[in-house]
Amino acid sequence: MSQAVLDQTAGARATTHEDAVIRTVDLTKRFGSFTALNQIDLSIPRGAIGLLGPNGAGKTTLIRILLGLAKPTSGSAEVLGFNAFSEGIQVRERVGYMPEAECLPSNATAADFVGHMAEMSGLPKTEARQRAADVLYQVGLDEERYRLIKGFSTGMKQRVKLAQAIVHDPSLVFLDEPTAGLDPPGRDSMLELVDRIYRMMGMTVVLSSHILEDIERVCDYVVIIDSGQLALAQRIGGTPAEGAQLSIQIDGNPDQFIQRLHALGIDDARQRDRMTGLPEIVIRHPSDRVYDAVRDIAVELDVPIVSMTGRTRSLEDLYLQAVGASALDADMYGGV
Amino acid sequence: MADSSMTTQQTPRAFGEVYDRGYQHYTGPRLGRAHAFRALTGYSMKRALGAKKRWTAKVVPVILYVAVALLVIIPLGIQGFIDAAEILQYWDFFSVAWLILGVFVATVAPEMLCGDRREKTLILYFSRPITRLDYLMSKLLATGLLTLTITLVPLAFFWLGRQLLADSPVRAMQDNLDDLFKIVIVSVVVSAYLGALGLVVSAFTSRKAIAVGVIVVAFLFSSALAGVLQEVFGNPDQKAWFALISPARTITEFVLGIWGQVNSDGAFGNPLETWIYGAAMIVIMLICCAIMYWRYVPED
16 A cells, blocks of 8 residues: 555545444355355444354454455455455554464563554554553553563453554454453453443454353444354344343242233243243243233232343343354353 | 632642543554554564563674674774785675674574464464565565674675775775675675575474574585585586585675685685576575465465
């Protein structure tokens, strides 16, 4: 590209499709006979985006294609209005990337390396040093920035990785498993930082993770990939009417209770499978009439209601709907 | 009066207050790919010399720079006292300083590539606005420029010193400009050649120590191999071609040829045309670049 100074404000082409920052059409990536991504069609808006899927689902491959680092086998991908592969340089000028793997030079100070990465993104030397100091302060490494990285804890290294990803003030930042290897407090504080990047710094964040809880806590939009297939792409939560549920625990026979509900025309009632504890009945789309019916049936059958919990549709529900219960691996609940 | 005292009370607090400015967006210029290329070249050169590393990382480069400085300063000093004593000639420099050059390249080239591979920093570089080819060219340029500091700089200093020792320095400079031109040509070709050889070895390992060892052994072994092969297989007309196996021998013959001199040891028979040595260095350099391209550039 020419030496022209880039547009400093938007820094991106006007995008279509409801201001989508990422758009893919029939995106496919094969490694030999293995299909890592299969005909992915996406249109992702600005915001905090969760890229969810089990290990090996194709998340990192998708990020590498969006960064212009890997060539799709077929289909196309646009990031901030630029073709991700043929205009990879323009894309990488405007996005940040925090890889999952260890990638920091041990024999450099945080200030030196992050400043160098800012220069590598096109910032003049003086501005790069200043930005490095500012951003390291923002990620909580103010005092430690002149120490060699090899003396840092895992959490501090993750912060340096995050700092280098945002030092050039990108419009969009890809974070690949930013909580990997962190203990619970470290994970908590990393998620807070990620949340700040989106809410305070105004950058669109794509958070790739296999942990439901991380995505649910930070993101307002989720893309679920499973075995290279796009399983779901939609906002998390939705309207209460759309996703609300009523969960009832009773100390009695759930089948009889559900039959009575069905008899009153409340068809969305079912028993939730539970390995232990009291039976649980879930009723979708609860209205005032449902609450009244539950009360009346409990009185009629003389069954104590132990708990009643109303909740909106969770990410877990979305995941189950998209991928199925068998894929809801135990590690997706964030065990560290 | 009351207002005035209030002002004096408030002023120190106003100056001493620390404000959290929050996050500030960057609104300055973004200079793009060429700037990133320059930044990588400069940073690689500094890091290879041990800048912003522990003092132990600076020891070897400093010793080598001191050694090569002494190599040109001592002959100049002697010549300053004894006019006729031309201990070192331009064409002798590379054969005399060969060990220093070899160790320098063996020190610098692995620093350029091995660390980025071992610590997986490559992925961060490739997520910046450069291509994989830019990365390689930047490393090649950085190695070449650093090698020039130990070839061109001391030789140019030596040339300048010799002219200043003449009775009429300005006249001497004008008369010997062709020597300076030859120094530049020879230094650029030799630096690029040695740099490419060092880098191609470094491209195959992430361990610096292994790369250093392989480069040193390859430089030494290649000379021995060339000597043995020309003894065993070379007839008098073909002997000279075996010199191309050895970087040391190739450089020596090329430099001698540029200044119109002939190697006095005659071990490889009659030398080839000078351009053949130059062309051989350039071809080997291009082969090294192709190998590095094959190693780094293919996309997933």
